Amino acid sequence: MLLQLARAAIPTLRALSVGWLVASLGSAGLDQRALVAAGLVAGVFLFDQLIWLVLTPVTVLAGKRIDGGQRARLRALAIRLPGLDRLESQTFQDRASRAVDSGMGIARERSAGTAVTGQAELIFRMVSAFAAAGLLAVFEPALAVGLLVVSLVIRAILRRQWLRIIDRLDADTAGQRMEFYVAELAVIGAAKDVRLFGLSDWFGGRFRAAAARTYAPVFRELLGVLRRQWWTAGLLVGAATAALAFPAAAVLDGGLDPAQLITFVLAAFGVMAISNMGMEAYDIEYGLRGIEAADELNAEHGEAVPVAGREVPGTPTIRFENVVFSYPGATRPVLDGLSVTLRPGETVAVVGENGAGKTTFVKLLGGLYRPDSGRITVDGIDLADLDLLAWRRRLAVLFQDFVRYPASLRDNVTFAAPEQSNDDAVLDALDRAGSSDLPAGLDTSLWREGADGTDLSGGQWQRVALARVLFAVAAGRRVLVLDEPTAHLDIRAEAEFHERVVSRVHGTTTVLISHRLSTVRPADRIILLRGGRVAEDGTHEELLALGGDYARFFTVQAETFQADRP
């Protein structure tokens, strides 16, 4: 603040000190007074240069601090959202990336921090212009007011032009998203494919196309602005002419001496400096969009906290009653009248073709989405009335696309029940998941990019993820969901899976999703989803006897397996 205030005084101090120097030189050559005046002029110039050395890092740091706070608030809001539907909506994602300036597009600064520090800079530039106008008013108040008004009008015109350019940039979020996605994918996400499939030209072309789509209207707007710029330039030339002509005329009339001429001309240019749109204008305009986006997110989702509801003890009976569910924006429901009961302690396998809705069923069970109609009950209580956080603490879910946390092996296991951290239990879970021979100790960071980090094979990662949910069950979770838990396992591990994992889970309801029918065969019940509802329900033997889809799939798999044998 003090630094900015000192900077705001520079144009006025410069005008006064240079005027004083000229007056001193005029009177008696290079005497002591002139030397002091020259020292003052040099001091002001030097101060103007040096102040940036301090001001720049202070401003950047202040901005980063504000941005850090904004990001933290947004993270808290996103984490608090009880389900995935809002999080996955395009509007939410667009606003979130604007609010935190996640770097979409090229050199975009949209942060709250830049808006605040830019605004502070603008205030002090205004103070500076008004101070210079005050000095100029000593000579001619009308000239001071006129120059101030014209300079502010020029600034307002330039600001409007900026806003139109920013609007053009904002208009194409789909293009920016594509550009960002392609750039990320080409460099990191698809690094192996880019090399092995020779995709660099394809990615390059897509990136250029996305960038051209986003920036073509921006460049058109910019060219339009440049074409219309002549009358802004005219205003500036007019103002500069008045700034010189009025004091010069006064000198000719004998009303001003040369030293005063220099003082007032410098003061006039100090006033006009406010017409210049510095980077602060860019920072404010872009940054304000980020603040607006954060405000919109807060207004729309700020209250979205899971409400404290009822809790159910023990291993519950779970019922899906005529549940219908479509993903936001989808035209067809994924679940369409699904009714099923999961009894306490039983192992229910869920099978069905790709896209039948098996994972969706699990997401609804976890309260990540709500049914469009019908209801899900836990011991007779609607899931909507349960304390969602408490309910989730009763679940241990291994998703098909489980997360590979860039953390230690220990954390990768305990994350499913973070309240427990007992190394014996971690080792036991790893052992049961068949991971006791991993090339990593509990403290090893499973983060290849990190210092001393390592990575695992696909199957090893699956075992770690399996250990994660087994650890959670040992910690008291009472509903275990395993979505394709054997997809990456080798034949021996898959054959041992039921014996080693499922049969050793007691007092827990287990939902097992798998395309490998040998994995689901021993389940207490198998349900087959088709058309968004339960089409078949029974034991392996009952479903084989039924002769429906399950029997057909099983026969095909069994025949394939037989045919593959030597």
Ligand SMILES: Nc1ncnc2c1ncn2[C@@H]1O[C@H](COP(=O)(O)OP(=O)(O)OP(=O)(O)O)[C@@H](O)[C@H]1O
């Ligand atoms: N987040 C989502 N947004 C929109 N649609 C989705 C989303 N997730 C899944 N879907 C759609 O819902 C349908 C069911 O998907 P789901 O993942 O539940 O199937 P699944 O039975 O688990 O399939 P698979 O056997 O291939 O794993 C699919 O048509 C899929 O395209």
